[in-house]
Amino acid sequence: AGNMFYECRQLIEFASDMPRLKYGAHMFHMNQGLRRFESDLSSLQDGQMMFYWCRSLQKLRTNLPSLVKADSMFNKCESLTAFDIPTPNLRSAEWMFYRCGGLKTFRGDLRSLVNARGMFAHCRLDADSVYHIADCINIPQERGEIGIGIAPDIDLADLAPALEELDAKNWNVILSR
Numbered sequence: 001a002g003n004m005f006y007e008c009r010q011l012i013e014f015a016s017d018m019p020r021l022k023y024g025a026h027m028f029h030m031n032q033g034l035r036r037f038e039s040d041l042s043s044l045q046d047g048q049m050m051f052y053w054c055r056s057l058q059k060l061r062t063n064l065p066s067l068v069k070a071d072s073m074f075n076k077c078e079s080l081t082a083f084d085i086p087t088p089n090l091r092s093a094e095w096m097f098y099r100c101g102g103l104k105t106f107r108g109d110l111r112s113l114v115n116a117r118g119m120f121a122h123c124r125l126d127a128d129s130v131y132h133i134a135d136c137i138n139i140p141q142e143r144g145e146i147g148i149g150i151a152p153d154i155d156l157a158d159l160a161p162a163l164e165e166l167d168a169k170n171w172n173v174i175l176s177r
Contacts, residue, residue: 001018001021001023001024001027002023002024002025002026002027003025003026003027003029004027004028005027005028005031006026006027006028006029006030006031007029007030007031008028008031008033009031009032009033010033011028011031011033011034012033012034012035012036013034013035013036013037014028014034014036014037014038014039015036015037015038015039016039017039017040018039018040018041018044019040019041019042019043020043021041021043021044022043022044022045022046022066023044023045023046024041024044024046024047024050025046025047025048025049025050026048026049026050026052027047027050027051028050028051028054029049029050029051029052029053030052030053030054031051031054032053032054032055032056033056034051034054034056034057035056035057035058035059035079036057036058036059037051037057037059037060037061037062038059038061038062039061039062040062040063041062041063041064041067042063042064042065042066043066044064044066044067045066045067045068045069046068046069047064047067047069047070047073048069048070048071048072048073049071049072049073049075050070050073051073051074051077052072052073052074052075052076053075053076053077054074054076054077055076055077055078055079056079057074057077057079057080058079058080058081060080060083060085062085063085063086064085064086064087064090065086065087065088065089066089067087067089067090068089068090068091068092069091069092070087070090070092070093070096071092071093071094071095071096071115072094072095072096072098073093073096074096074097074100075095075096075097075098075099075100076098076099076100077097077100077103078099078100078101078102079102080097080100080102080103081102081103081104081105082103082104082105082106082107083097083103083105083106083107083108084105084106084107084108085107085108086108086109087108087109087110088109088111088112089112090108090109090110090112090113091112091113091114091115092114092115093110093113093115093116093119094115094116094117094118094119095117095118095119095121096116096119096120097119097120097123098118098119098120098121098122098147099121099122099123100120100122100123101122101123101124102124103120103123103124103125103149104123104124104125104126104129104151105125105126105128105129106120106125106129106132106133107129107132108136109136110133110136110137110138111136111137111138112138113137113138113140113144114138114140114144115144116144116145116146116147116171117144117145117146117147118147118174119146119147119148120133120146120147120148120149121147121148121149121174121176122149122176123148123149123150124149124150124151124152125148125149125150125151126150126151126154127150127151127154127158127159127162130148130150130154130159130162130163131161131162133146133148133162133166134161134162134163134165134166134169135165137166137169137171138169139169139170140170140171141170142170143170143171143172144170144171144172145171145172145173145174146166146171146172146173146174147173147174147175147176148173148174148175148176149175149176149177150175150176150177151177152177156175
């Protein structure tokens with residue numbers, strides 16, 4: 001389904017189960033009008049740039065238990081405010097939520113994560129989300145890098161324990177506001 005709805009500017013909602021879909025890279029790439037996505041994606045393994053620059057995407061209801069590659073999957077999805085979807089097999093998530101300026105809440109599963117450069121850069125995550133990331137993130141063999149954008153009202157001193165835990169788990173954190 002790669003590039004299937006690429007730049008479909010009139011598509012506003014998508015509600016159709018795709019339980020066998022494994023490759024969805026660029027599927028809704030630059031679909032500026034997409035606001036709601038509801039679908040069973042239980043077999044999806046590659047979602048690279050799947051929703052890249054879907055800046056109107058607000059409601060996301062799906063499951064991603066098989067997702068491995070999610071590089072830039074939600075990059076520039078400015079209207080997305082929360083992500084609460086288990087992702088137990090996610091290994092590569094570079095720039096996954098980059099410039100998702102509305103993203104405040106993250107409750108995904110990062111137990112398999114290895115690549116996370118810029119993952120949450122320029123988001124506005126709340127303190128609970130940063131602590132959630134620190135608690136559930138994988139400990140990679142080689143030192144990794146993760147970009148985390150935080151809400152402007154967060155006192156960095158309040159995040160010190162989470163940042164220390166990320167450092168202890170072999171991650172360099174690049175913070176942005």
